Amino acid sequence: MAEQNEAHGPMEKVADIGRDIGEYIKQQRSNAKISLRQLSKLAGVSNPYLSQIERGVRKPSAEILQQIAKGLRISAEALYVQAGILDLPTGGPVGDAIRAAEELSERQKQVLLDIYESFRRENAASKDTHTRSEQHDHPQD
Incomplete structure (x- = not known):
């Protein structure tokens, strides 16, 4: 029984990430109704290699993920998050909606996300300043 518990060590997590990204790509x-063969051509990746990625046999590099994302017409960031290369992006439902907007180009999405995040940072800083000044005005007894 102890051997099964050890199966969730760092190497198993890497294997899980490989399977997860493969399943996500598949x-x-x-969803895009693209065959494996079509995606391999669009992404410039061999058919057998793409098949191995989808089955979790191979873990693709960031460059390969970028090519696959381009072939799928999705954000490379989405694949990087799935692969564990990037942390989950912030922004909650607004950020998710921007990333999911199919009518926007990747560049337009990134500009909107940057603006949105700058507003969030600005408002958070303003809130912190306001909270600090209230605490200063009303010291606890």
């Missing part, structure tokens, strides 16, 4: 390809 799901995105299926």
Whole structure:
């Protein structure tokens, strides 16, 4: 029984990430109604290699993920997050909506996300300043 518990060590997590990204790519390809062969051409990746990625046998590099994202017409950032290369982006539902907007180009999405994040940072800083001044005006007894 102890051996099964050890199966969730760092190497197993890497294997899980490989499977997860492969499943995610396969799901995105299926949603886009693109065959494995079509995606391999669009992404400039060999058919067998792409198949191995989807099955979790191979873990693709960031460059390969970028090519696959371009072939799927999705954000490379989405694949990087799935692969564990990037942390989950902030922004909650607004950020998710921007990333999901199919009518926007990747550049337009990034500009909107940058603006949105700058507003969030500005408002958070303003709130911190306001909170500090209130605490200064009303010291606790």
